[in-house]
Amino acid sequence: MALNVTLKIFRYRPNQPARCDTFDVTVPDAANVLDAIEQAWDKHDRDLMFRHACHHASCGTCAVRINGREKLPCIAPVRDYLDGGKPITIEPLRNFPIVGDLVVDVTGLFQRQEATGFVITRPTEDSLDGKRVDHTQCLAPASAAIVPFNRFENCVECGICLSACPTMAADDKFFGPAGLAAIQREVDKTDDPNARARLLDLADDEQGVWRCHSAWECTEACPQNVNPAEAIMDLRKQITARRFKKLFAR
Ligand code: SF4
Structure with a gap:
């Protein structure tokens, strides 16, 4: 099933008045808001500025405000924002200088x-029973070498x-x-x-x-x-x- 949605996206360029543009897009039922923003860029306006990278909440790059609340649009299902055909509002994060449209200077x-x-990696991690575990000592399968690894913060x-x-x-x-x-x-x-x-x-x-x-x-x-x-x-x-x-x- 496809979803027809309207996005109302904040637009800004230095030395120009800010405005909002409206884009009608069609996305799959399982799409996230980032997919809809990409549709707006792909089908309507290649000047639209937004950031994205991993598409699974690992990089934090795509953060914006959706209907006024801070979210990662890569994991925000479009269907959660369907509200009788009302547009979904997409704005940049607050409290950062705006570079252009949805992109802020972090x-x-x-x-x-x-x-x-x-340090964004953890060399050690609490195990479930509360004891400290050194992952560098974890054994890989018997046939393989010992492979140290780190978990990210x-x-x-x-x-x-x-x-x-x-x-x-x-x-x-x-x-x-x-x-x-x-x-x-x-x-x-x-x-x-x-x-x-x-x-x-x-x-x-x-x-x-x-x-x-x-x-x-x-x-x-x-x-x-x-x-x-x-x-x-x-x-x-x-x-x-x-x-x-x-x-x-x-
Ligand atoms: S603590 Fe880190 S992951 Fe959580 S909102 Fe702040 S910057 Fe994002």
Whole structure:
């Protein structure tokens, strides 16, 4: 079965007024919103700017707002947005500079992630029973050599949490949910007290965890269950404990 849908897509070029264009497209019943955007590009307007890569929520590249909510359109079924023929609205992420149409400049996100030293692969991973397992020691089938492998961190650096964050909307200097979640992951992973202290100092900044208004929109919107809001609360606890420890050590 095919679905006939109308997309209302935000259009923008520097030094030109922003507008919305409407495209009627036909996609298969199982199509996702990214497929519909690609149809609009393919059949109607090759100037339409949008980003995409993996098509299965592994790269975070295609993030946009669908009907006002931050989503990865590569895993958002078109049929979930059928509403009596009303158009599906597609807009770029908020709180980033717009390059053109649906494409935003995510440099700020990557710079924050880099400042944390966030390593996007996990050399170790908790097993289901809570014991640490070193995957480099996992045995391949008897006939094969031992093949070390890494699992990737959950965060795909899509920027959705920064777009959904009301604090970010008011203050572009805020370190942001993804960066603070990255700090918490690194604090959790390191055994080095100096590295831990540096990371907690980074989070214990006026633009760090204390700037968050606890709206939890980041956790609500994150497509990868990173739960940045909980990471921020955890960092607050650790920073407060560190302050008390210093106070009582005097
Ligand atoms: S924390 Fe979630 S929403 Fe934020 S960048 Fe990472 S995957 Fe995207």
